[in-house]
Amino acid sequence: MISARTGYGDGARGRFGGEASRGYLEVRWIVLAAVVLVLGATGAAARWTLVRLQRARECEQHLHQIYLALEWYQAQHGELPHLAMYPAEKYAPDSLIRCLKDMGFPEELALCPESARLIRERGVSYLWNPRLNGLRLGSVPRTWMLVEINALEPQTYPKPHFGAYQVLFTDGTVRRTKRPPWALAAEK
Numbered sequence: 001m002i003s004a005r006t007g008y009g010d011g012a013r014g015r016f017g018g019e020a021s022r023g024y025l026e027v028r029w030i031v032l033a034a035v036v037l038v039l040g041a042t043g044a045a046a047r048w049t050l051v052r053l054q055r056a057r058e059c060e061q062h063l064h065q066i067y068l069a070l071e072w073y074q075a076q077h078g079e080l081p082h083l084a085m086y087p088a089e090k091y092a093p094d095s096l097i098r099c100l101k102d103m104g105f106p107e108e109l110a111l112c113p114e115s116a117r118l119i120r121e122r123g124v125s126y127l128w129n130p131r132l133n134g135l136r137l138g139s140v141p142r143t144w145m146l147v148e149i150n151a152l153e154p155q156t157y158p159k160p161h162f163g164a165y166q167v168l169f170t171d172g173t174v175r176r177t178k179r180p181p182w183a184l185a186a187e188k
């Protein structure tokens, strides 16, 4: 209508309007691309969170199964095994992974699914509470049995599960804690 009233032809509108239209289209494409990128990144972040949640759940299941294995060990030997907090070698006689392996359990059980490759190769993913060596479940006060190895040096290694460690206690429960269990015990 404006062009008809002002006398400027479609050519003029087409020339200026066309450039404006192309510019508008370009902006639209840029905005659309940005939206797709953000949505894609959000989707990837959501998927990554799901993977980490799944690993945390598997870690908890590992700890529950290790507890059952240790109960079975106690039923066979009359007491808990004598294990090192941090064994010198992966398959040392006093390593958790060796203890589980000797009982016929898969090695994977002794590894937190969230632990780094080097930790997995080293085979020591959970720290054992050596104060429990030779004691009997059911006759010891509630205390920690296993905790993620990252708790050994909290300043150096990040907490593996959303800012928390998973801890197995002598009553068979698995809890998440933001501080190493021995630090919690010292506060009591």
Ligand SMILES: [Zn+2]
Residues within 6 Å of the ligand: 056, 059, 060, 112, 113, 114, 115, 148, 160, 161, 166
């Ligand atoms: Zn874990």
